[in-house]
Amino acid sequence: MINPEPLLSSSAANPSGDNLAASLVRDKAYVDKAGGNDGGNACMDTFCKIIHCSHAFTMLVATMMPSIFSPEYKLGFLVGTLVCIWSIFENLFLYWMKKTRVFPKYMDVTLLLTMASLTIVAWTQENISNWLMVHFMLILWASIFVESSILWVLGYPYGKAAMADEVDDSGLTHPCVCHYIRMTTGAFVLLWFLSTVAVIPAAVYWEMGMRGDMAKFKQAANVVQIGVYVNIGLGVISGIWMAWYARHFWKNIDKIAAKYEEEIKEWEEQHPDHAMAQDDYIESRNNA
Numbered sequence: 001m002i003n004p005e006p007l008l009s010s011s012a013a014n015p016s017g018d019n020l021a022a023s024l025v026r027d028k029a030y031v032d033k034a035g036g037n038d039g040g041n042a043c044m045d046t047f048c049k050i051i052h053c054s055h056a057f058t059m060l061v062a063t064m065m066p067s068i069f070s071p072e073y074k075l076g077f078l079v080g081t082l083v084c085i086w087s088i089f090e091n092l093f094l095y096w097m098k099k100t101r102v103f104p105k106y107m108d109v110t111l112l113l114t115m116a117s118l119t120i121v122a123w124t125q126e127n128i129s130n131w132l133m134v135h136f137m138l139i140l141w142a143s144i145f146v147e148s149s150i151l152w153v154l155g156y157p158y159g160k161a162a163m164a165d166e167v168d169d170s171g172l173t174h175p176c177v178c179h180y181i182r183m184t185t186g187a188f189v190l191l192w193f194l195s196t197v198a199v200i201p202a203a204v205y206w207e208m209g210m211r212g213d214m215a216k217f218k219q220a221a222n223v224v225q226i227g228v229y230v231n232i233g234l235g236v237i238s239g240i241w242m243a244w245y246a247r248h249f250w251k252n253i254d255k256i257a258a259k260y261e262e263e264i265k266e267w268e269e270q271h272p273d274h275a276m277a278q279d280d281y282i283e284s285r286n287n288a
Helices: 030-035 042-068 072-094 106-125 126-153 157-163 175-207 214-251 253-256 261-270 281-286
Strands: none
Touching: 042 072, 042 106, 042 126, 042 214, 072 106, 072 126, 106 126, 106 157, 126 157, 126 175, 126 214, 157 175, 175 214, 175 253, 175 261, 214 253, 253 261
16 A cells, blocks of 8 residues: 655645635545656556546446356356456556555455356356356345445445545545545445345246246346346446536535534644645645
8 A cells, every 4th residue: 555645735724624615625636646656658647547447347347247148147257257357457557557546446356256256156056057147136236235335334435445546544534535435435335235126026036936937037037137227227327426426526515515614623623734724725736
């Protein structure tokens, strides 16, 4: 883990907390500053941005592999696992290039463990092949939902890994940053929950007597396919919401900060020299 020096400002501290909006801004240059990147290699910066965008879509691609390779779903699980491994290597590359402070990402590890487990079961337990073919989506999303919820409770929310690239360790404790982490992590957990619920009808349909009847098995497969389309739609909606909320959050930081006036004052008293406690922080970082 990189431990960069906290961002400091030459401005006077803001112990009064009167200008709540000035206590936080998205520090777009933070990771580059932490890594000592002087911005001189434009081609490498562009390449890193491409890798970053690719990494953002890896989870969706990995979860779609079993359906894409159906009925050769075992191959789909294997390819999905390889995609997860590739995602971790992408994250490792960004970490090595000092474009991210977190390795590995919690979400990458969660998905890899889930896909790898399903791959092992699919390739070693032939007697439950048809059952797994119908239920793998339910197992996949339910597992990710449970794992992400547990990580949140243990203090490792998904949103924290993203914000670690925006602010330093002290900044992660800022009330507004904590608000953003709760909202984004909550959105992810809600997505996994809705994705789980979306495929329950197919699982119930199968368990009500479809086993052993090929015609009904195909009907159950069609229901499963509907669940896949629903999950893809949920993923798209979630991506759009996340992009919108990021802009909404930083654009309306005044209103959000007003909800945490006392907490922000207390945080600024504990970190009087921190950049996020300075009156001109928003303006200075936006002009950086």
